[in-house]
Amino acid sequence: MPLMAPALTGSNDTPADTDLVTRLRAGERAAVEEVYVAHHAAIRGFARRLVGDTAAAEDIVHETFVALPRAVRRFRGDGSLRAFLIGVAANHSRRHIRSAMRRRRATERLAAREEVSVRTVDATSQLINRQLANRLWAALDALPIEQRVVFVLCEAEQRTSVEVAAIVGAPEGTVRTRLFHAKRKLREMLEDAT
Amino acid sequence: MSLDDLLGAIRSADADTGDDSDLAAATRLRVARSLETRARGRHQVVGLATAAGILLAGTVSWALATGHIAAL
Numbered sequence: 001m002p003l004m005a006p007a008l009t010g011s012n013d014t015p016a017d018t019d020l021v022t023r024l025r026a027g028e029r030a031a032v033e034e035v036y037v038a039h040h041a042a043i044r045g046f047a048r049r050l051v052g053d054t055a056a057a058e059d060i061v062h063e064t065f066v067a068l069p070r071a072v073r074r075f076r077g078d079g080s081l082r083a084f085l086i087g088v089a090a091n092h093s094r095r096h097i098r099s100a101m102r103r104r105r106a107t108e109r110l111a112a113r114e115e116v117s118v119r120t121v122d123a124t125s126q127l128i129n130r131q132l133a134n135r136l137w138a139a140l141d142a143l144p145i146e147q148r149v150v151f152v153l154c155e156a157e158q159r160t161s162v163e164v165a166a167i168v169g170a171p172e173g174t175v176r177t178r179l180f181h182a183k184r185k186l187r188e189m190l191e192d193a194t
Numbered sequence: 195m196s197l198d199d200l201l202g203a204i205r206s207a208d209a210d211t212g213d214d215s216d217l218a219a220a221t222r223l224r225v226a227r228s229l230e231t232r233a234r235g236r237h238q239v240v241g242l243a244t245a246a247g248i249l250l251a252g253t254v255s256w257a258l259a260t261g262h263i264a265a266l
Contacts, residue, residue, distance in 0.1 A: 066232070
């Protein structure tokens with residue numbers, strides 16, 4: 001079952017997007033390429049902020065555009081294509097979040113071993129930065145994916161709750177509740193970590 | 195550590211990786227190949243289904259024409 005069904009409200013589609021959607025529905029592969037050129041940077045940015053891992057983010061971008069010809073059937077055309085794509089990317093992120101978590105844990109274990117053998121000031125500060133980043137991402141890893149997506153979209157990408165509700169296909173109140181719980185949990189976890 | 199530190203780490207996740215053009219081009223190629231492979235797979239399924247349909251129709255026609263179905 002998909003995590004969320006991107007159903008968008010509030011028309012902000014350009015005529016070019018409307019034309020692209022029509023061609024995507026007709027199964028034109030060139031249309032996927034055009035959508036990629038127009039929106040890949042936004043999807044990549046969102047995926048990186050969501051998983052915190054370049055390789056996993058690239059896999060999400062790949063899967064989003066491969067799934068697009070089929071997913072576009074759900075697109076009702078009453079919202080932006082970019083927001084719809086972010087919703088598709090969020091749907092495909094679950095597996096990649098898990099793999100990014102595993103990679104982070106492995107890096108953490110490796111860093112713990114390296115700590116003993118670090119000699120230079122540069123290497124030590126790099127290690128501290130990496131460990132700090134890993135701890136911060138580990139806090140995010142502890143959130144349920146629905147809360148994580150809402151937190152990244154609202155706080156890191158600074159989107160309004162109306163926009164996020166349109167992206168995730170949930171009522172605005174649900175988005176605010178998810179954000180509230182996400183922030184509360186994160187504050188608790190980060191306080192415990194210090 | 196605070197929530198602001200976490201937000202800083204998340205926001206910089208996209209900035210840390212530098213030039214993305216090679217990565218973007220590689221993923222674009224990967225997407226194109228995946229779509230091509232899928233399309234080829236779909237064509238194969240359609241081809242096999244058509245062949246199976248023709249074989250079935252031929253067999254039924256032959257059985258009707260030679261009285262094998264009536265004998266059953």
